[in-house]
Amino acid sequence: MEQQTLHPDAFKNEHAPSDRGVFAQLADPKRLAWHLPVYRKLRCLGRGAFGKAYLVEVVRGKREIVQRVLKKLPLAEVNEAQREAAFREAQLMRKISRDCPWITQFHEVLTCKSGAVLCLIMEYCSGGDLRSIILHQREKDERFPEAQVVKWAAQIGLALQHCHLHGVLHRDVKPENCFFRSTGGDLLLGDFGISCALDEQKFAKTCCGSPLNLSPEIVNQEPYSYASDVWSFGVTIYEAAMLAPPFRGSNICQVAFRIVSCTPEPLPSASLQGLVEGLLVKDPTQRSTLRSALTSPPLVGAVQLLTGPLPAQMEHASGFVHRLRHTTRSEDHCHNRPWDCNPLPQVS
Numbered sequence: 033m034e035q036q037t038l039h040p041d042a043f044k045n046e047h048a049p050s051d052r053g054v055f056a057q058l059a060d061p062k063r064l065a066w067h068l069p070v071y072r073k074l075r076c077l078g079r080g081a082f083g084k085a086y087l088v089e090v091v092r093g094k095r096e097i098v099q100r101v102l103k104k105l106p107l108a109e110v111n112e113a114q115r116e117a118a119f120r121e122a123q124l125m126r127k128i129s130r131d132c133p134w135i136t137q138f139h140e141v142l143t144c145k146s147g148a149v150l151c152l153i154m155e156y157c158s159g160g161d162l163r164s165i166i167l168h169q170r171e172k173d174e175r176f177p178e179a180q181v182v183k184w185a186a187q188i189g190l191a192l193q194h195c196h197l198h199g200v201l202h203r204d205v206k207p208e209n210c211f212f213r214s215t216g217g218d219l220l221l222g223d224f225g226i227s228c229a230l231d232e233q234k235f236a237k238t239c240c241g242s243p244l245n246l247s248p249e250i251v252n253q254e255p256y257s258y259a260s261d262v263w264s265f266g267v268t269i270y271e272a273a274m275l276a277p278p279f280r281g282s283n284i285c286q287v288a289f290r291i292v293s294c295t296p297e298p299l300p301s302a303s304l305q306g307l308v309e310g311l312l313v314k315d316p317t318q319r320s321t322l323r324s325a326l327t328s329p330p331l332v333g334a335v336q337l338l339t340g341p342l343p344a345q346m347e348h349a350s351g352f353v354h355r356l357r358h359t360t361r362s363e364d365h366c367h368n369r370p371w372d373c374n375p376l377p378q379v380s
Contacts, residue, residue: 058102058142058151069140071102071153087156099156100139108148122152124224128198134191134338136211136222157220159212162272166207170275178273178301184210184219185269185307186326186334191221192265193322196258200224205264206245207271243284244277248314251288259316262325266311273299278312303330 058071072089079085083105090098107115125138140153162184169176188210195202202224209223247263249256270278278296281287292314299305307330310320320328326335 071100073102074099077101088153090153099158101154101156103152103154105150105152106148107150119150122150124200125152125154128195128200128224132191132194134187134218134220135194136220154222155213155220157211157213157222159215159217161212162207162210162219162268165212166271166275175275175300176272178304181269181273181304182330182334183338184272185265186331186338187219188221188268189265189322189326189331190335190338192261193326195221196261196322201258202261202264204242204245205261205268206242207268208242210268243287244279246288246291247316248292249316251291256316258322259319262311262319262322263316265322265325266308269304269311270296270299270308273301273304273308278308301330307331 070091072091074087074089077085077087083103086102086104088100088102090100092098122138122141126141129135129138136157137155138152139155140151142151142153188205192202192205202221204223205221209221211220211222212218213220245264245267247256247260250260267278274297279287279290279294281290296312299308307320307325307328310328311325313319325331
């Protein structure tokens with residue numbers, strides 16, 4: 033979808049970026065006269081490190097109405113580092129979501145000329161997140177069929193590989209950040225709020241992510257790279273299969289100790305056990321790569337089904353499938369590539 037930028041008159045009260053003021057302007061019917069969409073707030077979905085996420089109704093013209101997620105980030109009172117982090121999220125989402133069907137799609141960037149407010153318009157996944165589905169299944173004391181876990185693993189693995197091939201480290205792969213496009217639909221990787229583009233340096237040194245999914249190198253406060261995402265990917269597969277994370281404890285110290293020192297309970301499926309064992313190797317230099325995981329016996333069939341002929345609504349992903357089939361380098365040899373996208377749009 034072509035990116036849109038707010039009309040110069042859209043954010044008149046730019047120094048008071050309240051929810052009420054922003055949505056009053058985004059919902060102004062005059063926007064349709066400027067050929068810009070009108071956004072109607074339906075409900076708040078949650079609060080993050082920088083701002084809130086809302087479910088909105090988007091009106092284009094007289095009849096076209098779709099639902100989106102609007103992340104509103106008030107930046108007037110934050111420091112420069114936080115503002116840069118917010119703009120980084122927008123830029124990363126624009127770069128990597130364009131042609132991969134297993135990443136939540138990023139549609140628009142809306143900003144005022146002072147930079148006091150940033151609104152990100154993203155795909156709404158009505159099926160909820162993987163964590164909620166796991167908890168529901170745990171209440172029933174019934175594990176998912178192995179074929180279902182394999183399909184989810186293939187989808188998230190393909191999404192993560194796409195990130196890595198673009199020099200992007202997600203840093204927070206977990207069930208809460210895997211979303212179903214619809215009930216029973218495809219599983220997508222999302223929430224790149226603390227992602228990091230690896231520009232000149234191959235290794236990131238900040239400690240981010242969720243405690244249960246942290247890799248041993250992060251727990252040990254060592255530099256980490258793509259292999260850390262691979263570990264979190266393995267933890268996510270394990271939790272989907274067992275309905276519980278592999279490393280648990282009554283406090284963060286216990287969890288950290290078990291991540292570094294313990295071996296989790298084996299999976300009932302021998303094929304999945306072999307896959308997860310490779311992903312959860314403590315030494316990142318010996319850990320399986322995404323390429324080896326996606327071409328392993330448990331996943332290769334599901335990957336081939338997913339990257340075969342695509343339905344009409346996913347024709348935009350054909351470029352991704354072409355690159356996936358023809359690339360010869362793994363994420364271990366991912367070099368930085370120049371981006372062909374424009375800078376974040378600003379209103380003059």
